[in-house]
């Protein structure tokens with residue numbers, strides 16, 4: 383090689399960061415009409431939920447489970463990006479944020495956000511895209527209630543509008559986003575798991591969703607943003623889930639400028655409706671998504687009776703997939719089950735769990751992925 387060739391070569395090397403930045407941006411999952419584009423491919427997608435995977439303490443266990451998802455054809459995994467505690471637990475116990483007096487400490491240690499780092503890293507390796515959620519409405523893994531004494535409120539209803547609670551929450555959101563701001567393993571940032579504001583004017587949640595999503599957009603102009611709600615509050619048959627009594631106006635929230643797509647869940651057993659009713663629930667959301675020109679993600683669904691997992695949930699999957707050109711973009715069942723390699727133990731069985739390698743897995747993952755094509 384002639385020595386003169388070195389000069390252009392040096393210039394090319396210096397240009398690399400900009401190039402890779404562009405490459406990263408191009409490979410970030412995005413909205414494409416009423417569908418999602420993942421790694422350049424626009425189509426209907428399947429996936430699942432694993433609240434527990436960021437709490438595993440062995441990186442290889444995470445890697446093996448993510449590998450199972452990838453080889454099965456799953457693309458999207460929703461995880462808890464929070465683990466809030468009211469006091470620092472014993473050494474080794476995983477937690478992400480601890481409250482003390484009126485302040486919060488974010489745990490970036492080996493038993494803290496480094497656990498989430500392992501999930502993001504495995505996502506990058508296996509092409510699995512993550513929905514990362516920032517806080518729970520429920521008290522599992524802390525939730526809004528873990529913030530209460532630090533920010534001087536006593537209910538979720540107060541939490542949404544209390545300035546001090548929101549400062550603490552936004553600090554946490556910023557800490558997580560800054561870790562994975564450029565990762566193409568992030569599918570979307572998610573405001574909360576199943577936010578509700580019982581008996582509140584729907585403007586309380588709409589205002590909170592607007593402020594939070596605009597804040598996230600100010601930190602990250604590339605990744606998608608969504609709410610993580612159950613889908614309550616829209617025109618329908620008047621049964622409990624369609625009502626506005628949990629403080630949600632689904633269409634108003636989806637219409638907000640920084641919200642990229644809509645989420646809804648389906649648990650007939652807990653909602654006093656039957657399983658067949660679920661098909662209409664999917665159609666009702668798809669219709670609003672089509673009207674507002676944003677994709678719908680059927681984000682959680684489950685039936686607790688093991689014998690009905692395949693029969694009931696595959697019908698919902700078919701209904702959702704059948705609407706792939708009219709609002710439905712993806713579905714994620716609740717929840718992923720697998721065997722933890724290092725311990726040989728099964729992950730949490732909450733009755734809804736679909737374990738890797740079982741006949742339910744064939745039905746709800748492999749057959750579904752084949753139908754999607």
Ligand SMILES: *[C@@H]1O[C@H](CO)[C@@H](O)[C@H](O)[C@H]1NC(C)=O
Pocket residue numbers: 519520521525527538539577578579580
């Ligand atoms: C979740 O939100 C609803 C409505 O605010 C509330 O009734 C319920 O108690 C909340 N869950 C927890 C654990 O606070």
Ligand SMILES: *[C@@H]1O[C@H](CO)[C@@H](O)[C@H](O)[C@H]1NC(C)=O
Pocket residue numbers: 619655656657658659
């Ligand atoms: C399910 O509920 C709907 C009302 O929401 C009713 O029309 C339908 O007959 C019910 N189906 C079954 C199988 O019970």
